[in-house]
Amino acid sequence: FGKLATHFTMLDPIKATIVTPGLDMNGKFAPSGIPASIVTKYLAEHGVVVEKTGLYSFFVMFTIGITKGRWNTLVTELQQFKTDYDTNQPLWRVMPEFVQAHPAYERIGLRDLASQIHEQYRRYGIARVTTEMYLSNMQPAMRPSEAFECLAHRRVERVPIDELEGRITTMLVTPYPPGIPLLIPGERFNKPIVEYLKFARDFNARFPGFETDVHGLVVELEGGMLRYYVDCVRD
Structure with missing residues (x-):
């Protein structure tokens, strides 16, 4: 050069x-x-x-x-x-x-x-939401290995988005964009993160073909509608 x-x-x-x-x-x-x-x-x-x-x-x-x-x-x-x-x-x-x-x-x-x-x-306000969720207080509840053990032994339950706040994820949750992990197994969902997932659900329903991809979300077709869940540690 x-x-x-x-x-x-x-x-x-x-x-x-x-x-x-x-x-x-x-x-x-x-x-x-x-x-x-x-x-x-x-x-x-x-x-x-x-x-x-x-x-x-x-x-x-x-x-x-x-x-x-x-x-x-x-x-x-x-x-x-x-x-x-x-x-x-x-x-x-x-x-x-x-x-x-x-x-x-x-x-x-x-x-x-x-x-x-x-x-x-x-x-x-998706620019604000995506910023706040990464700056929000992440609360570890158990080690990732312990969360994986729960998943391996099927001590999990599939929780809908509206009921996620406070629950412990067994999945790596990564929204794209930006493609940066948001939660690792063993951490709890908080309000800003759940707010973003609600946006993703509503946006995907209104604009098929432009879906917001969130790794870790489980999508199931029920009654002709897509339902979104995350596998969490069973209470």
């Missing part, structure tokens, strides 16, 4: 993080926004693979041998997304494969869907 200035920060040239509008650096939501999940679904349908997706940012990794023509494909598709967003193109036209898998979105416009998901994030 040649000589670098003192205190110069070298960024990895094959990695790019793209920020979408809707959330500022202080965690405040704008009146309108474009959640990153919509952009990445759009890009995937147009041949661009995204590595990681957050609430309002996503991460793209190039290869060492990439050419200007290849990375320009990403720029072209982002420009096309903006055009389709500005004109509120129907999803059946710009994301036909996604609509085929999720017909409920057939008559929804791209901008309308972005507004609906953004409003859901804002209504729940």
Whole structure:
């Protein structure tokens, strides 16, 4: 790379993080926004693979041998997304494969869907919730090995989200994004964590195809509806 200035920060040239509008650096939501999940679904349908997706940012990794023509494909598709967003193109036209898998979105416009998901994030204050749950007071109740022993000997019960507060998990609970473990086996669920899980449940029910993934949640279909549980130490 040649000589670098003192205190110069070298960024990895094959990695790019793209920020979408809707959330500022202080965690405040704008009146309108474009959640990153919509952009990445759009890009995937147009041949661009995204590595990681957050609430309002996503991460793209190039290869060492990439050419200007290849990375320009990403720029072209982002420009096309903006055009389709500005004109509120129907999803059946710009994301036909996604609509085929999720017909409920057939008559929804791209901008309308972005507004609906953004409003859901804002209504729940999801930026605040995700921050508070990681900063909340974690309460270990037993060693992870003891929690695993309960799981191995089936001294567990499947507890619905609404009844989780105060219960001891036998599972590693990891929401994505950000993909950082939230609870390890042997810790108790607290109110901020349960609040986030309620958001995930409600969001997934309203926006199929854009589900918030939480490792450790058990999803079961009951009476035509998805129910969410966590395996906890039996009281």
